[in-house]
Amino acid sequence: MLTIEAASDLAAATTAAEEAADGAAARLVVQEGLEALLPLAALVDADKERARLGKQQAKLEADIEKLAARLASPGFAGKAPPAVVKKAEDELSEMRNKLESVLDGLSKLPQ
Structure with missing residues (x-):
């Protein structure tokens, strides 16, 4: 089970996701409300x-x-x-x- 220790970590994750979305990335829906972005260059x-x-x-x-x-x-x-x-x-x-x-x-x- 994944727990979030601090809200600041969540803000950093959101920012990283927004930055990754600007480039070419594969968007994977892990579960409702949770997505993972993988840079296409790596795939x-x-x-x-x-x-x-x-x-x-x-x-x-x-x-x-x-x-x-x-x-x-x-x-x-x-x-x-x-x-x-x-x-x-x-x-x-x-x-x-x-x-x-x-x-x-x-x-x-x-x-």
């Missing part, structure tokens, strides 16, 4: 992660472009059943969300 090889996310970004951008062109095609939109068009639209939205997440991850990596 991830930034160059490898940047390369991995860059590949994901390129693939997602290409897939988004293809699917958007398909949806914009009068032949597809006019002939496909509404359920198929809806599924393609949902897939496009999901890919755009994933791309946003990948770009966010890239922006948070340490230089």
Whole structure:
């Protein structure tokens, strides 16, 4: 069981957490009201992660472009059943969300 000896220690921990949150850190929820921040530099090889996310970004951008062109095609939109068009639209939205997440991850990596 964890006990807090002094309120000043708690203030120092809060300040340290705020400082860690300014940098790239993984936020772990230990339990409700208690979080741990781990600096990403200690967990991830930034160059490898940047390369991995860059590949994901390129693939997602290409897939988004293809699917958007398909949806914009009068032949597809006019002939496909509404359920198929809806599924393609949902897939496009999901890919755009994933791309946003990948770009966010890239922006948070340490230089």
